[in-house]
Amino acid sequence: MLGTSDFCSLLGTRDESYYIDKTTLLEVFFKCGRSRxxxxxxxxxxxxxxxxxxxxLQVLTEDYKTPSEETFQIKVKETANYKRFEEHQLEITRNPDLMNKHFEKxxxxxxxxxxxxxxxxxxxxxxxxxxxxxxxxxxxxxxxxxxxxxxxxxxxxxxxxxxxxxxxxxxxxxxxxxxxxxxxxxxxxxxxxxxxxxxxxxxxxxxxxxxxxxxxxxxxxxxxxxxxxxxxxxxxxxxxxxxxxxxxxxxxxxxxxxxxxxxxxxxRFLENHSFVPYYGLTTREIRNLLRRTYQFDDQRIAEAEKKFNGYCTVRGVKIYNIWSVLEYASKTNSDDFTYEWQDTGYIVGLKEAFRFPEIMKIFQTKLLLDCPIEIKTVKCLTLEDVLDLVNIIGGTDPQNVDYARPELLFSFILEQGYLSFVKKKPGLLVIPNDQIKKQIKDKLTDFTIQIFDGDTTYIDKCKEFLLKIFKMNCDYDDFKEFHVNLEVVHQKYAAGWSKKNEANIRCIIKILVDNLRFKDCAELLFDFESLRVEVKIRG
Incomplete structure (x- = not known):
C-alpha cells in the first residue's frame, strides 16, 4: 500500500493486498544490545x-497508574491495538515473553x-x-x-x-x-x-x-x-x-x-548487520509479493528481478526498492513500463560534482560503462569531511579546491541509493540498475546544457557533424569545421577551470553523442581509448 504511514490502516488492507510482515524487526532491536x-x-x-x-500506551492514564501489573496487563490485552496484532497473527506475537514485557508499556x-x-x-x-x-x-x-x-x-x-x-x-x-x-x-x-x-x-x-x-x-x-x-x-x-x-x-x-x-x-545501509532485511524487500519477499498479489508467473518474476537488480549488501544479500517494485507490478502493461527512479532529493548535488574532471572521468569511464570502482567508503564523517563534501556538491569554485575527495562523494551517493556493493566483492561499487543509470546520465546531460549559458550554437554544430557521420555524408571540410567548433565547445565547457586535455575532450564528445539519442540506431558505442564511434544500424 504505497504511501501508508498509519500501521492500523495498513493492517486493514490485508484482504486486498499482500502485507509483508516486518514486525520481527522488534526482536532484532531488542537483541542488538543497544537502547539507542x-x-x-x-x-x-x-x-x-x-x-x-x-x-x-493505549490504556487510560488511571488504568496505567494502577499498582497491579497483572491488572494492567489485562487492560492491555483488551485494547483494540493488541487485538489487531493478535487477529492478524503478526510474527511478533509468536514471542509472548517480548509481547508481555514491552507491548504498549x-x-x-x-x-x-x-x-x-x-x-x-x-x-x-x-x-x-x-x-x-x-x-x-x-x-x-x-x-x-x-x-x-x-x-x-x-x-x-x-x-x-x-x-x-x-x-x-x-x-x-x-x-x-x-x-x-x-x-x-x-x-x-x-x-x-x-x-x-x-x-x-x-x-x-x-x-x-x-x-x-x-x-x-x-x-x-x-x-x-x-x-x-x-x-x-x-x-x-x-x-x-x-x-x-x-x-x-x-x-x-x-x-x-x-x-x-x-x-x-x-x-548503515547495506552493511553487515541484522537490520538489513527490514529495509526494502528480500528476494523471497519480492517473489511472494509478485506471485500472490499480482499473479506473476516465474518468467515475469525473473524479468522483474533482472530489471530492478536489487542492491547488494557487503555479504551478498539482495535488497530491492519497495517503491519501484510496487510501481512496476501495478502497471497493466509491463512491456511499456518505464520507471522513473524516485529521486532522494539530495542527488541534485551530483551536477555540481561533475565540474571536477577526476569525478567526471570516474562516471564516464567506469560507472556508466558498468565497470566497478574501488573506493574506500567513509565510515564515520567528521565535520571537516562534511565541509569537504560541500566543496564538491555545494557549488564551490573548483579553482579554490586543492583536491576533490572522490571517496566522500561516492560514500554519500551510496547512502542515497545510487550505488551498490558488488556481490562477493564488498570493496567494489557499481550503479545497481538501468533506472538509476538513466537518472545519472540525464543529470549529466542537464549539467552540460547548463554550462553553456543557454547558447548552444556550437553544440548544435558539433551535433550536426556527428549526424553527418551517422548518415555517412561528410567530407574533409566537415572535419575541419568540427575541429573548430569542438575547440569553442571546450572553451565554454571549461569555463575557466578545466584543462584542455585528451580526457576532457573525450568527455565532451561522449556527452554530445549521448545527447543525440539516435532513434534509428540499435546500438551506439564510444571507445574512450581510441575516440572511435561505432554505430550499429537497425536492420
Whole structure:
C-alpha cells in the first residue's frame, strides 16, 4: 500500500493486498544490545510504521497508574491495538515473553524532521526545527492539564503551543535546542516512566543546509544545532536520563559528527548487520509479493528481478526498492513500463560534482560503462569531511579546491541509493540498475546544457557533424569545421577551470553523442581509448 504511514490502516488492507510482515524487526532491536540505534536507508525503501503502535500506551492514564501489573496487563490485552496484532497473527506475537514485557508499556514520542524546504541560513534551520517541535508539543497537549507538571512547566508548555511565541523565539537557537529534551521530560514526569523516542529523517534539515548554505562557518553551526537537539535528548546524563529506547532513522551518517558521543549505535545501509532485511524487500519477499498479489508467473518474476537488480549488501544479500517494485507490478502493461527512479532529493548535488574532471572521468569511464570502482567508503564523517563534501556538491569554485575527495562523494551517493556493493566483492561499487543509470546520465546531460549559458550554437554544430557521420555524408571540410567548433565547445565547457586535455575532450564528445539519442540506431558505442564511434544500424 504505497504511501501508508498509519500501521492500523495498513493492517486493514490485508484482504486486498499482500502485507509483508516486518514486525520481527522488534526482536532484532531488542537483541542488538543497544537502547539507542540509528538506521539509515534511502528514501522509498519503506519505513517502520508499526514501532509506535507496538510501544505506545493505549490504556487510560488511571488504568496505567494502577499498582497491579497483572491488572494492567489485562487492560492491555483488551485494547483494540493488541487485538489487531493478535487477529492478524503478526510474527511478533509468536514471542509472548517480548509481547508481555514491552507491548504498549511505554509513553511514546514520535517526531519527524522531514524538510522539503531550502535551508539557506541558520535562522531558517532554527525556525523550521522550532515549528517541528511546536507541533510535537501540540500532539501531547494533554500534559498541560496534568498534575505532574508544575505551574512553571505549564507556563513553558503554553508558550510552545502559541504560534506567535514560536515565531519570536525561532530567532534564537539557544531557546529551541532543548525543546525536544524538555518535552521528553514532561512526558516522563507525567507517566513516571521512561519514554520511547522515535525520530524519523533526523538528517533532513542538515541535507537541505548542505545544498544551500555557502558559508562554511554557518553550515557548521546548522549541523551542530540540528544534531544537538537530538544529542541533548538521548544522551544518558545522570539525573536526566528520561529515554528508555531511541530508534532514529535517516539517510546519511552525518550522525558520526554529533551523535557518536551519545551512546547511539549506527547501522548503515547495506552493511553487515541484522537490520538489513527490514529495509526494502528480500528476494523471497519480492517473489511472494509478485506471485500472490499480482499473479506473476516465474518468467515475469525473473524479468522483474533482472530489471530492478536489487542492491547488494557487503555479504551478498539482495535488497530491492519497495517503491519501484510496487510501481512496476501495478502497471497493466509491463512491456511499456518505464520507471522513473524516485529521486532522494539530495542527488541534485551530483551536477555540481561533475565540474571536477577526476569525478567526471570516474562516471564516464567506469560507472556508466558498468565497470566497478574501488573506493574506500567513509565510515564515520567528521565535520571537516562534511565541509569537504560541500566543496564538491555545494557549488564551490573548483579553482579554490586543492583536491576533490572522490571517496566522500561516492560514500554519500551510496547512502542515497545510487550505488551498490558488488556481490562477493564488498570493496567494489557499481550503479545497481538501468533506472538509476538513466537518472545519472540525464543529470549529466542537464549539467552540460547548463554550462553553456543557454547558447548552444556550437553544440548544435558539433551535433550536426556527428549526424553527418551517422548518415555517412561528410567530407574533409566537415572535419575541419568540427575541429573548430569542438575547440569553442571546450572553451565554454571549461569555463575557466578545466584543462584542455585528451580526457576532457573525450568527455565532451561522449556527452554530445549521448545527447543525440539516435532513434534509428540499435546500438551506439564510444571507445574512450581510441575516440572511435561505432554505430550499429537497425536492420
Amino acid at each position: 540505534v540509528l538506521l539509515t536507508a534511502p528514501r522509498r525503501f519503506g519505513k517502520t510504521v508499526m514501532m509506535k503502535a507496538f510501544f505506545e 511505554y509513553p511514546t514520542l514520535h517526531i519527524s524532521f522531514k524538510c522539503d524546504l531550502p535551508i539557506e541560513s541558520f535562522s531558517n534551520a532554527v525556525a523550521f526545527c522550532s515549528g517541528i517541535l511546536s507541533e510535537a508539543f501540540k500532539s501531547h497537549n494533554y500534559l498541560i492539564s496534568e498534575e505532574a507538571l508544575s505551574q512553571w512547566d505549564k507556563n513553558i508548555y503554553a508558550k510552545w503551543l502559541n504560534d506567535d511565541w514560536d515565531e519570536r523565539r525561532a530567532k534564537d537557537g539557544k531557546s529551541i535546542s532543548d525543546g525536544l529534551k524538555t518535552l521528553v521530560r514532561y512526558v516522563f514526569e507525567n507517566f513516571n516512566k521512561k519514554v520511547v523516542l522515535l525520530i524519523d529523517e533526523y538528517d533532513s534539515v542538515i541535507m537541505q543546509a548542505i545544498l544551500n548554505i555557502k558559508a562554511k562557518d554557518e553550515l557548521a553551526t546548522v549541523i551542530q544545532f540540528c544534531l544537538g537537539i537530538i544529542q541533548a535528548t538521548v544522551k544518558e546524563n545522570i539525573g536526566e536520563n528520561w529515554v528508555e529506547y531511541a530508534f532514529i532513522t535517516g539517510i546519511s551518517h552525518i550522525a558520526g559528527i554529533g551523535l557518536s558521543g551519545s551512546n547511539v549505535k549506527p547501522f
